[in-house]
Amino acid sequence: MSEASRREVRAGLEPALARLWRYALVLSRARDVADDLVQATCLRAIERADQFMPGTRVDRWLFAILRSIWLNEIRSQRIREGGGFVDAQDALTTDGAREIEMNITASAVLRAIDRLPEAQRETILLVYGEGYTYAEAAAALGVPIGTIMSRLAAGRAALAKLK
Amino acid sequence: MSDNDAELVALIDNELDESARGALLARLAADERLRQRYEELREAGAPVAASFDELLRQAPLARLRAALPAGEAVRGPSRRFGGIALRELAAGIVIGLIAAGVAAWAFGLFGDRDNWLSAVAQYTDLYTNETFTPLTPDAALQATELSAVRAKVGGNLTPENVALPGLRFTTAFMLSYGNHPLGVIAYVDPTGAPVLLCILGNRAPDAPIRADRRGDLSLASWSDDGRSYLVIGHMPKERAVALAQILEPRV
Numbered sequence: 001m002s003e004a005s006r007r008e009v010r011a012g013l014e015p016a017l018a019r020l021w022r023y024a025l026v027l028s029r030a031r032d033v034a035d036d037l038v039q040a041t042c043l044r045a046i047e048r049a050d051q052f053m054p055g056t057r058v059d060r061w062l063f064a065i066l067r068s069i070w071l072n073e074i075r076s077q078r079i080r081e082g083g084g085f086v087d088a089q090d091a092l093t094t095d096g097a098r099e100i101e102m103n104i105t106a107s108a109v110l111r112a113i114d115r116l117p118e119a120q121r122e123t124i125l126l127v128y129g130e131g132y133t134y135a136e137a138a139a140a141l142g143v144p145i146g147t148i149m150s151r152l153a154a155g156r157a158a159l160a161k162l163k
Numbered sequence: 164m165s166d167n168d169a170e171l172v173a174l175i176d177n178e179l180d181e182s183a184r185g186a187l188l189a190r191l192a193a194d195e196r197l198r199q200r201y202e203e204l205r206e207a208g209a210p211v212a213a214s215f216d217e218l219l220r221q222a223p224l225a226r227l228r229a230a231l232p233a234g235e236a237v238r239g240p241s242r243r244f245g246g247i248a249l250r251e252l253a254a255g256i257v258i259g260l261i262a263a264g265v266a267a268w269a270f271g272l273f274g275d276r277d278n279w280l281s282a283v284a285q286y287t288d289l290y291t292n293e294t295f296t297p298l299t300p301d302a303a304l305q306a307t308e309l310s311a312v313r314a315k316v317g318g319n320l321t322p323e324n325v326a327l328p329g330l331r332f333t334t335a336f337m338l339s340y341g342n343h344p345l346g347v348i349a350y351v352d353p354t355g356a357p358v359l360l361c362i363l364g365n366r367a368p369d370a371p372i373r374a375d376r377r378g379d380l381s382l383a384s385w386s387d388d389g390r391s392y393l394v395i396g397h398m399p400k401e402r403a404v405a406l407a408q409i410l411e412p413r414v
Contacts, residue, residue: 003379004397008354011292013231018222025218035223039230046232054397055329055352092218102217109214127176128208129215134178146169152176153168159207 002050009049012058013042019059019130020066026125027070027118029091037074041066063130064140067122090114112159123151171201175208279340280384280393283361284377287395292355295333308335312346316364318390320346324413327406330358341365358396360410367391372407374400383407 020041024034044065045052052061092110093100102110113121119141126132126140127148138145173179174187191198300308305322312335313320325332330350338345346362367386375382381403384393392414394406 004356008356012354014228017227017231018219018224021222021227022215022218031223035226035230038227042231053399055354055356055402057353100217100221105210106214106217109210110217113211113214124211125215128211134173134176149169149173149178153172153204156172156204156207157165157168159211160203162207 004054005052006049008054008058009045009052009061012062013045016059016062017042020062022129023063023066023122023125024070025092026113026121027067028074029114031091031095033074037066037070040069040073044069060136060140063126067140108162109159112162113155116155116158120151120155123148124155127152165200167197167200168204171197171204172208174201175205279345279363279365279391280375280382281377282340283359283393283395284380284382287357287359287380288378290349290357292351292357295349295351295357296355298333298349300332300334305332305335309348311335312337312348312362315344316346316362316390318362318388318414320348320362320414325360325410327358327409329353330406352396352398356397358394358398358406360406360414361393361395362414363391363393364389365391372404372411374404376400385411387411 017038020038021034024037024041025031028034028037041062045062048065052058090111092114093102093107099107113124116124123137123141126137127134132140134145134148137148141148170179170183170187174184179187191201302322309320309322309325315337320335322332325348327350330352333349333351335346335348338347340363343363343365345364348360348362350358350360352358366389369388370384370386370391372383372385375384379397380395381398381400382393382395383400383403383406384391385407386392392407392410394403394410396403
């Protein structure tokens, strides 16, 4: 299984890069952190390729690695060092200095998502951006399905106020 | 956020079971304010997926690719074979012919040795995720191919009987091993990795399912009614046995 595992992981990395980066940005709200997080995820995936189960989804496995690095290493380290991240304004729609070019609706929606708590942002991305079912999202995030439902409802309620 | 929002959003996302869905639809029919809220939440979520797609376009792909460990960028799972990538060959040539040709080559290596499992393992290891993936037969072609294999090796090889969870049928074709007919049914999993069901008409005595490994391949084989069967692919041994257990009473 190990050679097959390594082969699938190697083949799955490059096609997943943009989606990994998006997940990292939604979690961290910082573009430089997102870059580092994706790089760390790729390295960890190659190191642990033998643990990948051939025939299962590489992208979902990579997402789980990224999430684990974010929660257990990067975020917790930042919190230890100084109380977390500087609360950047509109991190999903600017690069810190300038506005990212995008259509008005997307910009407004992403600004609203940007203001949601991390758990809601992450759940909304996985279900509406990545197509996880509620059960898949619950398993990936280690929470009950009812929590997924309430996070999505809170997210949609916040977006409904944009109107 | 109101008390009903979570349920309304689950209805929008098609995540309610039948009874909860029916009950909520009945309440919606009778409650105009609830219908308004349903509509607000539905509209609020409509542009979310497209908005997230904007972030994909911003991903610094060149920088991320450059940061991949050496040798990992843009490398698919194809193998080099005689200086030509099988993936490239498969693009323009009838794939079944390649599959059969590789098998014939592997059988040549083994000659008359009574070890058809090793011979099948040899050629299975040469198939890539691209070998069978482009094949998408319709129901009529699937039935025709299975009928041709059934005519040679027997058994109950119907589309329903050979259907397996998590695997897609791609093709069925005939080979021979040691002057015995050998039917091959090729599937792919969601990643394109091949899984084969092989049926050898060798008049072997009945034998229960036995699990085995050849390199990275898992095998589950059994014999019944004068035929030997083999499920083989890059997967955990338990998965191969589970597939064999599904097939054994059917085929």
